[in-house]
Amino acid sequence: MEISVPTITCKRCNYTWVPRKADVRLCPKCRSARFDQAREPEKCFLCGQQSDDMKQVIGNAQVYNLCPECREKKENDNGL
Numbered sequence: 001m002e003i004s005v006p007t008i009t010c011k012r013c014n015y016t017w018v019p020r021k022a023d024v025r026l027c028p029k030c031r032s033a034r035f036d037q038a039r040e041p042e043k044c045f046l047c048g049q050q051s052d053d054m055k056q057v058i059g060n061a062q063v064y065n066l067c068p069e070c071r072e073k074k075e076n077d078n079g080l
């Protein structure tokens with residue numbers, strides 16, 4: 001018979017581990033104390049849409065978040 005082991009998955013880095021203690025404070029991989037809280041989804045600089053697949057683009061000494069859609073648009077638009 002298999003015993004199911006309780007595991008914890010870090011919502012920040014997706015690392016899954018078996019807790020040794022009942023009291024878990026840190027993700028063993030990314031050391032985040034907030035492993036049980038997902039990161040706030042970033043907002044797209046251009047359309048304001050929130051996405052988990054945001055890419056940071058550096059332009060004009062600033063960092064912008066771009067959602068996949070706006071990234072595609074930007075790639076098709078060579079003028080920018």
Ligand SMILES: [Zn+2]
Nearest residue numbers: 010013027030
């Ligand atoms: Zn983690």
Ligand SMILES: [Zn+2]
Nearest residue numbers: 044047067070
């Ligand atoms: Zn966008």
